[in-house]
Amino acid sequence: GAGVSQSPRYKVAKRGQDVALRCDPISGHVSLFWYQQALGQGPEFLTYFQNEAQLDKSGLPSDRFFAERPEGSVSTLKIQRTQQEDSAVYLCASSSGILGGNTEAFFGQGTRLTVV
Amino acid sequence: AQSVAQPEDQVNVAEGNPLTVKCTYSVSGNPYLFWYVQYPNRGLQFLLKYITGDNLVKGSYGFEAEFNKSQTSFHLKKPSALVSDSALYFCAVRAGAEGGYQKVTFGTGTKLQVIP
Numbered sequence: 001g002a003g004v005s006q007s008p009r010y011k012v013a014k015r016g017q018d019v020a021l022r023c024d025p026i027s028g029h030v031s032l033f034w035y036q037q038a039l040g041q042g043p044e045f046l047t048y049f050q051n052e053a054q055l056d057k058s059g060l061p062s063d064r065f066f067a068e069r070p071e072g073s074v075s076t077l078k079i080q081r082t083q084q085e086d087s088a089v090y091l092c093a094s095s096s097g098i099l100g101g102n103t104e105a106f107f108g109q110g111t112r113l114t115v116v
Numbered sequence: 117a118q119s120v121a122q123p124e125d126q127v128n129v130a131e132g133n134p135l136t137v138k139c140t141y142s143v144s145g146n147p148y149l150f151w152y153v154q155y156p157n158r159g160l161q162f163l164l165k166y167i168t169g170d171n172l173v174k175g176s177y178g179f180e181a182e183f184n185k186s187q188t189s190f191h192l193k194k195p196s197a198l199v200s201d202s203a204l205y206f207c208a209v210r211a212g213a214e215g216g217y218q219k220v221t222f223g224t225g226t227k228l229q230v231i232p
Contacts, residue, residue, distance in 0.1 A: 004159070016128055029133070030228055033220075035159075035222075040224075040225075041224055041225070042222035042223050042225050043160070043206070043222045044222075045219055045220065045221070048219070056219060058219075059219075091159060091160070093159075093160075101231045102148050102165070102167045102212070104150060104162040104165055105160075105162070105220070106162070107152075107159035107161070108159050109158040109159045111157055
């Protein structure tokens with residue numbers, strides 16, 4: 001597709017449930033980022049992939065969060081044993097630059113996760 | 117650690133008047149600076165960036181921003197506001213270190229309301 005696609009757009013999970021959020025970046029984009037955006041806040045960095053390599057996972061809030069990009073294209077963000085504080089919009093972005101470079105990122109519409 | 121400050125949660129401006137959305141930053145070395153806009157229920161869209169060169173940067177939809185190194189600022193401006201400019205605006209920064217991965221940090225956002 002022409003842009004970054006995320007699915008599902010909305011996810012309601014019961015506390016303790018595992019969830020998987022999918023991101024389809026723009027074809028050919030080397031860099032892929034995941035961000036968490038709480039209501040009324042700016043995006044907070046979670047993790048960064050260059051192709052299939054996860055170069056930075058310093059923003060993942062706990063070991064319940066796990067991300068992968070096994071073939072260097074589609075990425076999945078998995079949250080295990082969800083908690084209420086995980087409720088947020090999860091944004092995926094991709095860019096053609098490497099190492100986070102000087103190129104702008106293209107964002108998906110996000111997945112709004114609500115943990116009840 | 118790098119940071120971005122957007123001191124105004126909301127900016128109100130009358131349609132046709134000039135607008136300014138403020139951003140200051142803190143980063144080691146030379147910065148790469150970005151502005152993004154977010155419309156309701158949509159992902160962030162890139163507006164403009166400063167990497168190097170001319171301090172006045174022009175971007176999409178008639179927006180421009182001026183990089184001021186001494187004041188560590190990168191304020192977003194537009195000569196004549198439109199009602200359709202009403203949205204949430206985010207400033208972002210990363211260190212412009214050559215050859216190394218650097219994380220992008222976002223501000224908390226400024227809501228722009230253009231009044232007809």
